[in-house]
Amino acid sequence: MAEIALQNIEKYFGDNYVIRKLNLTIAHKEFVVLLGPSGCGKTTTLRAIAGLETIDTGDIRIDGKAVQDLRASDRDIAFVFQLFALYPHLTAYDNIAFPLRATRESKAEVDTKVRAVARSLRIEHLLNQRPSALSGGDMQRVAIGRALVRRPKAMLMDEPIGALDAALREEMRSELKRLHIENDSTTVYVTHDQVEAMSLADRIAIMNDGVLQQVGTPGEVYQYPTNLFVAQFIGSPVMNILPATVRAGGADGAEVVIGDGDAVFGFPADLPKRLEAKSYDSLVLGVRPEGVIISTTETAGHVPVEAHIIEPLGAYDIVDLKIGEQLLRARTHSGMVERVGETVWARLDAAQTHFFDTKSGDSLNIRLGEENGTRQA
Amino acid sequence: MAHVRLERVTKTYGGVTALRDLTLDIADGEFFVLLGPTGAGKTTTLRLIAGLDKPTSGVVSIDGQDVNDWTAAQRDIALVFQYYSLYPRYTVRQNLEFPLKSKVHSYSQSEIDGRIASAAKTLRIDHLLERKTDKLSGGEMQRVAIGRAIVREPRAFLMDEPLSNLDAKLREALRSELKDLQMKLGATFLFVTHDQIEAMSMGDKVGVLNEGRIAQIGTPYEIYNSPRDVFVASFVGSPAMNLAAGELANGRVSALSGKLDATLAGEAARDTSGYSGPVKLGIRAEDVVVGPDQPVEARVHHVENHGVEQIVTLRVDDHLFKATVPATLRMGIEDSVQCGWSADKIHVFDAQTGVGFAYREAKAA
Numbered sequence: 001m002a003e004i005a006l007q008n009i010e011k012y013f014g015d016n017y018v019i020r021k022l023n024l025t026i027a028h029k030e031f032v033v034l035l036g037p038s039g040c041g042k043t044t045t046l047r048a049i050a051g052l053e054t055i056d057t058g059d060i061r062i063d064g065k066a067v068q069d070l071r072a073s074d075r076d077i078a079f080v081f082q083l084f085a086l087y088p089h090l091t092a093y094d095n096i097a098f099p100l101r102a103t104r105e106s107k108a109e110v111d112t113k114v115r116a117v118a119r120s121l122r123i124e125h126l127l128n129q130r131p132s133a134l135s136g137g138d139m140q141r142v143a144i145g146r147a148l149v150r151r152p153k154a155m156l157m158d159e160p161i162g163a164l165d166a167a168l169r170e171e172m173r174s175e176l177k178r179l180h181i182e183n184d185s186t187t188v189y190v191t192h193d194q195v196e197a198m199s200l201a202d203r204i205a206i207m208n209d210g211v212l213q214q215v216g217t218p219g220e221v222y223q224y225p226t227n228l229f230v231a232q233f234i235g236s237p238v239m240n241i242l243p244a245t246v247r248a249g250g251a252d253g254a255e256v257v258i259g260d261g262d263a264v265f266g267f268p269a270d271l272p273k274r275l276e277a278k279s280y281d282s283l284v285l286g287v288r289p290e291g292v293i294i295s296t297t298e299t300a301g302h303v304p305v306e307a308h309i310i311e312p313l314g315a316y317d318i319v320d321l322k323i324g325e326q327l328l329r330a331r332t333h334s335g336m337v338e339r340v341g342e343t344v345w346a347r348l349d350a351a352q353t354h355f356f357d358t359k360s361g362d363s364l365n366i367r368l369g370e371e372n373g374t375r376q377a
Numbered sequence: 378m379a380h381v382r383l384e385r386v387t388k389t390y391g392g393v394t395a396l397r398d399l400t401l402d403i404a405d406g407e408f409f410v411l412l413g414p415t416g417a418g419k420t421t422t423l424r425l426i427a428g429l430d431k432p433t434s435g436v437v438s439i440d441g442q443d444v445n446d447w448t449a450a451q452r453d454i455a456l457v458f459q460y461y462s463l464y465p466r467y468t469v470r471q472n473l474e475f476p477l478k479s480k481v482h483s484y485s486q487s488e489i490d491g492r493i494a495s496a497a498k499t500l501r502i503d504h505l506l507e508r509k510t511d512k513l514s515g516g517e518m519q520r521v522a523i524g525r526a527i528v529r530e531p532r533a534f535l536m537d538e539p540l541s542n543l544d545a546k547l548r549e550a551l552r553s554e555l556k557d558l559q560m561k562l563g564a565t566f567l568f569v570t571h572d573q574i575e576a577m578s579m580g581d582k583v584g585v586l587n588e589g590r591i592a593q594i595g596t597p598y599e600i601y602n603s604p605r606d607v608f609v610a611s612f613v614g615s616p617a618m619n620l621a622a623g624e625l626a627n628g629r630v631s632a633l634s635g636k637l638d639a640t641l642a643g644e645a646a647r648d649t650s651g652y653s654g655p656v657k658l659g660i661r662a663e664d665v666v667v668g669p670d671q672p673v674e675a676r677v678h679h680v681e682n683h684g685v686e687q688i689v690t691l692r693v694d695d696h697l698f699k700a701t702v703p704a705t706l707r708m709g710i711e712d713s714v715q716c717g718w719s720a721d722k723i724h725v726f727d728a729q730t731g732v733g734f735a736y737r738e739a740k741a742a
Contacts, residue, residue: 173681198684199680199682199683309560312578313574313577
């Protein structure tokens with residue numbers, strides 16, 4: 001069992017307030033990813049859980065027991081870093097066995113454990129190699145093996161695959177996830193890469209400037225970002241963000257005006273009424289590229305716009321549409337818009353459109369047509 | 378403006394051959410991307426065009442003129458590197474002025490001011506002109522570095538992985554900015570990268586380089602949809618194309634211990650007609666279909682949520698392959714699912730050489 005609870009954690013580096021009243025509970029067996037840009041406090045949080053960093057206020061509880069005053073070695077937690085930190089003069093076998101030296105286990109017991117870990121990491125054939133003979137991926141597998149061999153209550157990982165090339169990262173992601181399921185260990189994982197977070201996490205905790213922004217499943221943070229920061233940090237290509245005003249009228253009952261009238265999109269009639277119930281200064285509209293629906297022929301309810309740039313990404317294209325001085329990016333099937341400069345017709349899918357308060361950046365939690373909204377494939 | 382051509386260029390360093398018989402044609406005003414893994418010879422190619430190195434054999438020409446004996450300065454080509462190499466104690470304006478104040482040129486101050494103003498506006502750094510460069514963010518620094526190339530109004534721009542030091546969000550933003558810039562300037566761009574997304578999204582043409590040789594040159598659409606060989610097939614596209622060893626007999630292919638069994642259709646059928654024997658089969662993740670009516674049973678090995686869609690790794694016996702499925706489909710690890718392939722989306726490659734059947738004849742000729 002290992003449930004990790006962070007309660008009202010605060011941390012200063014001198015005058016620098018790096019963790020601000022952080023509350024987060026990581027359930028037993030859960031895989032939680034701390035995600036954010038560099039300097040957001042995610043690594044400091046992880047190091048605080050490990051005992052490598054002290055905290056100024058708050059409690060860190062593992063299975064209900066406050067551990068903030070315990071030394072790192074007494075917390076029964078394993079740590080994997082971005083840099084492999086293996087002993088260069090020891091073989092892969094001895095590197096993995098190293099943490100067991102102090103446990104006074106028999107040679108046979110150690111051997112069984114090392115081989116079991118090596119099997120699950122598929123590095124059995126490399127056990128006699130020294131680190132210098134291993135590839136980057138294999139070195140990181142050995143480092144992970146060394147962390148796993150003790151069967152720690154919890155695994156903490158700080159960008160463990162950040163230094164590997166793209167293809168290897170993809171492969172290691174799936175291995176890490178399967179390993180986690182096999183080992184049942186509570187895992188906290190730090191990264192700045194949203195793709196990694198989305199593909200590994202049971203829940204993602206997004207941080208910015210020391211403040212926890214949102215905690216949710218990958219689906220939740222993608223579909224219901226709580227503010228502009230989360231909306232733009234999660235997802236690639238990034239969510240379109242455009243200043244907007246809303247008025248009643250038009251064929252659909254309501255209209256959303258982008259900028260100073262650069263484009264006017266029809267929206268369901270209950271939008272103005274639902275906005276009335278909210279308090280905000282001015283509006284920012286957010287819509288992901290897949291929520292911008294394109295037609296190459298003139299279509300009722302669609303607005304004519306110019307295709308400015310086409311990015312063919314293989315399975316699909318991203319087309320930048322010109323709306324006044326701003327760009328609206330749409331995801332289309334491959335080859336749909338043929339030429340730059342062409343006019344296409346666009347509308348916004350109300351079920352995939354978000355509204356934020358410009359000043360606070362908070363989502364107004366308005367989603368239209370959700371009950372019968374269909375997502376574009 | 379410039380039309381850049383490399384003809385049968387070979388470059389060796391000591392005993393190592395970095396480039397082998399490379400022919401490359403970059404049209405005037407084209408955005409050409411050279412794509413390949415580390416060590417493929419991308420940077421060597423760039424240095425040969427810039428005049429920082431001379432080819433061991435072959436000809437580099439600009440606008441039809443052999444420039445092998447020209448110095449870098451005579452070629453009048455601008456280089457932008459991964460590292461910004463700005464003068465840290467100078468302001469942005471001083472950094473931009475620098476290339477215009479060399480002894481070779483004599484520009485009037487009003488000419489210099491005009492060029493700087495126009496470059497700064499294009500790159501949206503006009504508000505930063507009086508700031509020291511060590512006070513800039515990474516993205517701003519890279520814009521200044523590009524600005525320093527633009528003010529020279531060179532005949533062509535060469536860029537060596539200029540985005541790789543930036544974080545993912547900024548890279549994405551700068552991709553479309555660079556493409557936009559190139560379109561505005563109408564200039565010839567040669568952009569070097571190991572990132573296939575950068576290559577696909579910016580290039581008018583992409584040259585895929587592998588071990589010092591050109592594997593394929595084509596539009597992004599061409600190299601994605603009809604890769605010349607298994608190297609291009611697996612290097613271009615994310616996730617990489619699924620590849621498996623198979624057998625072809627009388628227009629039917631079989632692979633995955635017989636679980637994949639299909640009659641080829643479309644181009645693949647035409648290109649392979651008359652051939653029987655071992656082949657390598659490829660299929661893109663988006664052409665693998667998951668649904669209750671599909672013929673092959675598979676286990677879910679891994680699921681990656683990508684927001685708009687999920688990429689699932691499926692397992693049939695010991696074979697792993699990927700499928701793109703809608704985000705709404707519920708998938709758990711080790712779930713049993715049914716999957717299939719559309720026969721006209723299967724790519725067939727020569728089992729030995731890895732060359733696609735569509736390209737085999739061309740090679741023999």
